[in-house]
Amino acid sequence: METTKASIRQSIIIASLIFGMLFGAGNLIFPVHLGQLAGSNWLIASSGFLFSGVLLPLMALLAISITRSNGIYDLALPNGRYYALIFLILIHATLGPLFATPRTATVPYEIGIAPYLSTAANTWGLLIYSAIFFSLVYLFSNHEGKITTLIGKVLNPLFLLLLFLIFLLAFINPLGSGNTANITAAYTSHAFSNGFLQGYNTMDGLAALAFGITIITAIRELGIKKTRQISLATAKSGFLGIAGVAIIYLALIWLGATSLHQFKLAANGGITLAQISHHYLGTAGDAILATLATITCMTSAMGLVIAFSQDFHRRFPKISYRTFLRINCGLSFLFANLGLNQIIAWSTPILMFLYPLAITLIILGLLSPLFKNDRLVYRITTGFTLIPAFFDMLNALPAGLHESRLLQTLLAFAQQYFPFFNLGFGWLAFGIAGLILGLICHALKGRKRPELISD
Template sequence: MTNEKLNFKRTIIIASLIFGMLFGAGNLIFPVHLGQMAGGHWLTASSGFLISGVLIPLMALLAICITRSNGIYDLAKPIGHWYALAFLILIHATLGPLFATPRTATVPYTIGIAPHLSAAHNTMGLLIYSALFFAITYYFAARQNKITSLIGKLLNPAFLLLLFCLFLMAFYRPLGAANATNITTPYLHNAFTNGFLQGYNTMDGLASLAFGITVITAIRAFGLKKPSHVALAAAKSSCFGLAGIALIYLGLTWLGATSLHHYSLAANGGITLAQLAHYYLGTIGDALLATLATITCMTSAMGLVIAFSQDFHRRFPRISYKTFLRFNCLLSFLVANCGLNQIIAWSTPVLMFLYPLAITLIILGITSPLFNNDPLVYRITTGLTLIPAFFDMLNAAPAPLKQLSLIQSLISFAQHYFPFFNNGFGWLSFGICGMLIGFSCHLFQQRSTANRLIERDN
């Protein structure tokens, strides 16, 4: 017998699954660092961060439900087979072995283990830690039929309990008022837009596209079969799961802002988290943070490697799910040993390229019933968005590349002719124009077709 809808308990289990897969490495360190950079403007900055870090992931899951897609490929397929395949590979490479998945090991190591080892021993320490991390990740991810109960019933409650302890101590004995702290120059007048761009670093907008298939599979395992029922259950569960993430983001950003009363601006949020945990809980706090970071990042790693392996196995069925899983875990282990700083530096330009394409695709998916999923609307919008996305990628390139004369000339051109480019939103006007042009072409085609039918009948 199949159920028509999920009961409240099962909705919470799926919500916890979504929470556990999305909340990982960047979700811990970037909100705290945002709070330190925004200082007294932490609330304005966090509102921008919540849009890109929470609202866009929610919209991504809704887009998959509305279009009844099984993942990134199906959602992007109206643009064309080759584009959909290339987009799938780029997103999974970013979320998988090149950036996000290695980061799930380097972040907990950097903030929980590295401070207690000498510089000479950190290379070997990271090697051993990341090997154990990805071995455990592979072991549980290979048993994907148990992923819902594993993440939803065991690891998430343990993580939330650990994080609650830190928040409780900070709220009971705050270091000072968050609104009375110094504001860095970029956040004096552009706190909202910079907060929005910082949300890219969580990669949750991209991850939600990849996790769609995992969420849908978990919902169907509870007996739901009709697409409309699956879509409704996914939407409800997503709202619960992402609301929890939003509350934690606000708490972490507030922590970062208050920390300025006692600590100076750090290089990243991981350092600040370690300082706060030690300040409030001493040695126990150090152990707490190491455990907290490892648990949350491992749940995220499991979601990432499972989504990667499921999607690629669907596209290339001759290669087994476990083969893709082993490849992902091994390559992620190798990249992780390049270090956190290198991973962040090289991921930023890629995110500046992919996020505009992902955001416009998500909006097109949600609004697709208005234009009957017409491929022409998808193609015109995406084609125009590709132009500023490419220039955004160049503008965010690491210094050695960005200083090349050719790249400097291209960036200068974009700064002069692309609206909002200097704020990181060069894609916005192009995307809006693309959607308007595409929708107008769709209406024109519809009207032309209707006129031809009338003439034929007459």
């Protein structure tokens, strides 16, 4: 049955779908770790984290709504078909089998199982756990039509119930005051910018672009067929779903800051979460946290593999949806067994390259009605952003690679000529300059046309 607009109930279901897709592995561990790093500056760092981890994904969904795109490819298409296809592949490779999807298995394993096994046993433990994990992900994702019911009505409420229990105990009996926690050197004077960059690690800005087609498909299955109403439903549900993510982020960051009164600065947020859970609930807390992490990471994995398979099947229709699903789940299983530390170490430089391109693309999508989606504006802005983003990627490579003389020369050049490069924003000034230049060129084109007609 076709409906003209989404009801309140339907909006909540789609919002729950968006929430379940976005909140996954990195969303549990990175906010807590940020709280420990920022200490008493946790509120300032939170504002930066929420900007890139919450506002940016919402902007991505709005950009898809405004441009009436079905996802990454359509949104990037004004830059040309080859650029759109390459960008689509890079985003889905990052969110798919290379980094984000394998991480959905390694994070709950590191939190709930690894501490109880020896180093030798962990190799086999991760192998068995990740095999079961991705087998279930494939099984649940095999039928696209059931995604709304499965995530929205079953898994999300269970996850929220488990997470609320830990938050409740922490607020009743806090570990300490977040306002008196120690601050690490990097967050003493650059808490906002470092918090913003930490938000990259969640990959939610990229994921929101990738989930566009899944969200639109789910909305259509609810009987909403008109393009305008689909756009409005996406925007409305996106705001509700991402607002829920923001509230949980703030609670997790606060937990990380207060934990410094009881625990030392940990290597990652997973260790801290395990310590907090054990402090309040003992062994039962360990079991609850392991269950919580597995559920939320599995919902996130389902969203990632479905978006990957839908987008690639759309671009390459001769290969079936299920074939792409098998490929993604199989490769994710293999890369997961490299371990969480390796996944995080190599994902950071890739994110430093892709996020600036994604941010400019989202902003261009939001502003597109102002310049009538002129391809020239897209191409000038993207061109100005591309090169400094590449240098930001080089600067984020693992420490061992920085010893290369060529790399040192390139980084010295960037430090001298790229504003904000040392803060991780070498692309920012160039991207803004490209946008302004593109808008000027568009305005000049508009003035020349009437003159040509009058002649």
